[in-house]
Amino acid sequence: MNLNIPNHVGIIPDGNRRWAKKNKASYVEAYFKGYEVLRFILKKLLKLGVRFVSVYVMSRDNCLKRSKMELDILNELALRGFKELREDPIVKDNKVSIKVIGDLSLVKENVRYEAKRTIDATSSYNEKALYLALCYGVKWEIEEAIRKGRLPPSLLMPPIDLIIRTGGRRRLSDFLPIPSSYAELYFTDVLWPDFNEEELIKAIKWFSSQERLFGK
Numbered sequence: 001m002n003l004n005i006p007n008h009v010g011i012i013p014d015g016n017r018r019w020a021k022k023n024k025a026s027y028v029e030a031y032f033k034g035y036e037v038l039r040f041i042l043k044k045l046l047k048l049g050v051r052f053v054s055v056y057v058m059s060r061d062n063c064l065k066r067s068k069m070e071l072d073i074l075n076e077l078a079l080r081g082f083k084e085l086r087e088d089p090i091v092k093d094n095k096v097s098i099k100v101i102g103d104l105s106l107v108k109e110n111v112r113y114e115a116k117r118t119i120d121a122t123s124s125y126n127e128k129a130l131y132l133a134l135c136y137g138v139k140w141e142i143e144e145a146i147r148k149g150r151l152p153p154s155l156l157m158p159p160i161d162l163i164i165r166t167g168g169r170r171r172l173s174d175f176l177p178i179p180s181s182y183a184e185l186y187f188t189d190v191l192w193p194d195f196n197e198e199e200l201i202k203a204i205k206w207f208s209s210q211e212r213l214f215g216k
Contacts, residue, residue: 009161014169052160
């Protein structure tokens with residue numbers, strides 16, 4: 001298969017709650033299925049040769065506005081995810097550094113603790129990276145950068161080549177706009193828990209067919 005493989009793929013994994021309603025499942029089932037899909041897709045992207053992957057775990061608005069029940073589920077999933085990621089063969093074998101960008105004051109203390117442990121455990125890896133946008137918002141990021149007198153963290157990320165958004169919405173919803181400035185945008189109606197290898201290859205083939213001019 002002769003494909004133009006993007007260096008950096010961004011993922012907006014939308015549609016978990018609609019999948020739950022469609023399949024008469026709980027939000028817990030939907031989000032945990034979505035988490036397993038994410039691990040599977042990460043493995044496939046790395047195998048294809050993608051070096052960087054960014055995932056929109058939760059927007060800052062999500063963290064401020066979702067119900068307590070849903071936030072408890074998402075915090076529990078984040079806690080599990082950070083613990084598993086640092087021991088995951090996918091991460092270790094591919095030497096993937098885990099980086100987190102977002103307002104972590106909005107998640108539980110134990111999630112912040114596990115996030116730091118995972119970041120520290122993978123900090124020596126410098127060839128590939130998984131960026132997790134957790135409680136992320138660009139306005140917050142810029143305000144924090146001004147307050148601390150430093151560059152916005154997303155400005156230091158490699159540019160995103162391809163953004164895949166599932167769930168049928170045709171918008172970026174404040175997902176890392178700085179590194180996304182020249183990203184190709186692939187939207188699919190497939191709900192995230194149903195996203196699979198076949199759908200991923202469709203997205204990569206579509207990306208391969210795009211003429212990227214970068215303002216020329």
